[in-house]
Amino acid sequence: MALMECHFFSEALGMSTSMNVIMPQQTRSQIGLAGHSHGESKHPVLFLLHGLSDDHTIWLRRTSIERYVASLGLAVVMPNVHRSFYQDMAYGLAYWTFVSEELPALARSFFPLAEEREKTFVAGLSMGGYGALKLGLSHPDRFAAAASLSGVTDVARLAKERLKPAELTAVFGRIEEVAGSERDLFHLLQQAGAADGPKPKLYQCCGTEDFLYNDNQRFREAAQTLDLDYTYEEHPGEHNWAYWDMTIQRVLQWLPLER
DSSP states (O other): OEEEEEEEEETTTTEEEEEEEEEOOOOSSOTTOOOOOTTOSSBOEEEEEOOTTOOTTHHHHHSOHHHHHTTTTOEEEEEOOTTSTTSBOTTSOBHHHIIIIIHHHHHHHHSOBOOSGGGEEEEEETHHHHHHHHHHHHOTTTOSEEEEESOOOOHHHHHHHHSOHHHHHHHHSSGGGOTTSTTOHHHHHHHHHHOOSOOOEEEEEEETTOTTHHHHHHHHHHHTTSSSOEEEEEESOOSSHHHHHHHHHHHHHHSOOOO
16 A cells, blocks of 8 residues: 655645545555555545544544555545534635535546546544535435444534534534535435435444434434435444444445455
8 A cells, every 4th residue: 555645735725735645556565464456547435534623644543544445446535624524614614615526636636546436435433424424415426435433413413512602603604504404414314315316325333332322323213214225333332443443444344345
């Protein structure tokens, strides 16, 4: 595998920002890392999103994601979005435009990444789980699969509890206007279930001791009533990296990759 830290200018954000990228490498003699590229000129890609208190380096620092993907021929793109909840902020920067429009195009211009929907996936933890589901449900024509690990599924409720009022307003504006909007995962889920055309495979997991467990249960109950390719798993675990290091491996097994 090859690992790059990429610093670049974002037109959507109006500033320089960063992402970490893991790229497949065909190797025969690298000890402990069986590289494999499936002989493809452009690689399937997983956009892997961080949580509220983290940044683009965290998946590499807290898990063995580079080792886990080495045999899959899968590229991994890990962007930095700060504490934006992957929103075009009411009083701040346009992170939704960045992550949904600009980032995929730039990453593909820098690296040999597949453009086909069938080879494009997204996953994330906590705040990143919210971002992953929002991307998959908002753009089913672009993402074949979306996975949430201990995700924020009720962003309005959690924002009220976890964000300071000034930060809440900066991100969402009037929190009362989130329900039923494009920022509401339950609303997007209903739309996806009723829509014609492509629908992403969805994966959701949460630890049974996680403070987000009840919210995840409500999202599971809603998803299971709809016509979706939906997988839910739960295991003993809290909102921590021991749980996410385990479950990201399950996500990689679940992804619809050619193996």
